[in-house]
Amino acid sequence: MSETSPTRSRPGGPPGGGRDTQGGPPGGGREGAVAGAGPVDTAWLVASVALLLAGIVAYYWFDTQHMAVRIAMVLGGLALGVVAFWMSAYGKAAWTFTTGSRVELRKMVWPTLPETRNITLIVFVFVLILGIFFWVIDWILAWGTRSLLGGGA
Known part of the structure; x- marks a missing residue:
């Protein structure tokens, strides 16, 4: 088998040289697709948007109601939409992403207080100099x- 064979996998790459079993690009060409998402998940997503919109429509539809009731309708639609x-x-993929982001955030090395002060001072001095x-360039x-157009005193 030669090095240029399409069925030979690269080191660390997927078998088949980066192609899936159907011969398409890795991931099946569905960039951003959620694993395991089907028609039921799409229905939940549509329902969540519909519930949110229903809360907003109810706010304007029941304009004779007390403001607290109308705001409760919007918040209720928002809450039901989030649950859906x-x-x-x-939603499960978003939660997984959120928890993964929190883990990565804990790994971050934050600057100390003296480092923060020094960097802030450098930024302020640089902004002042610029x-x-x-201002000098604008004045010149x-x-x-004014000198060219004869408007100066």
Whole structure:
């Protein structure tokens, strides 16, 4: 088997040279698709959007009701929409992403207080220097323009 054979896998790559069993690109060409999501999950997603919209429509439809009732309708639609979203594979994938992000956030090395002060001071000084620089450039260009057009005193 030669090195250029399409069925030979690269080191660390998937078998078959990066193609799945159907011969398509890795992942089946469905970028961003949630694993295990089917028509029921799509229905949950549509239901979540519909519940949110129903709460918003109810807010305007029942405009004679007390404001607290109308706000409760929106919040109720939002709450039911969130519950419907979390019931789908999309909601479960979002929760998995959120928990993974929290784990990665804990791994982050945050700067110490003196480092934060020093960097902030550097940024302020740099902004001040650039402000003065652009003020001088603007003043020179305005002086030149007035001199050329005869509007200066």
